[in-house]
């Protein structure tokens with residue numbers, strides 16, 4: 001299972017990677033924003049993406065994945081500080097499979113991953 | 120001044136530091152920062168805010184508090200205000216502003232938040248136009264004090 005972690009914060013990428021590693025996912029690549037990530041999606045099985053990023057934000061990134069022929073089926077978990085209800089609704093409508101609000105505990109991340117994989 | 124909007128920031132600050140850095144900050148009494156009044160700090164993270172509330176939210180740390188937070192967040196040793204600390208302070212500011220945004224949008228104030236800006240330097244502060252009140256909320260942890268400064272013009276029309 002190859003995972004990509006997309007976030008402009010290196011701290012956040014490191015925390016998500018550490019959590020994933022503890023859950024047994026070790027094939028992990030990183031990107032700093034949506035544009036960067038779009039060039040790295042070959043062979044990726046699951047995407048974790050932030051919302052607020054430079055160059056290309058997470059919402060635009062999700063929309064471009066969902067409209068691409070090769071990548072549209074990859075499950076996406078959005079991990080963001082955006083906690084307003086209307087933002088969550090907008091993200092889900094844009095094609096996000098699950099949503100984690102920062103700050104989060106490892107248990108929360110784990111349950112969201114399981115929910116996405118057991119769909 | 121309506122201070123109803125301060126509580127969501129207090130909550131999101133405590134939530135960010137307890138969840139991500141295993142710290143339990145205690146809070147002091149908020150005060151209005153006067154023109155030219157300094158805030159004790161070595162590093163700060165600021166998030167610009169625009170919408171029905173506009174201005175900015177800044178969290179300011181001493182070097183020792185900032186290092187402790189990053190050590191707890193990442194499980195690494197930190198001996199200076201390096202890139203890891205700068206990035207983490209920006210992301211903490213992001214969590215404080217984003218968390219408060221969620222609660223405030225339910226109270227009818229919606230706004231957008233910008234990307235974090237991090238500043239380093241002894242006791243630096245930003246001067247705002249006089250019509251924007253800056254409320255400082257002091258917090259403390261074992262390693263020392265830190266401050267969350269909320270400089271917002273809130274659009275109270277009909278609320």
Ligand SMILES: [Mg+2]
Nearest residue numbers: 008050052053
């Ligand atoms: Mg971000």
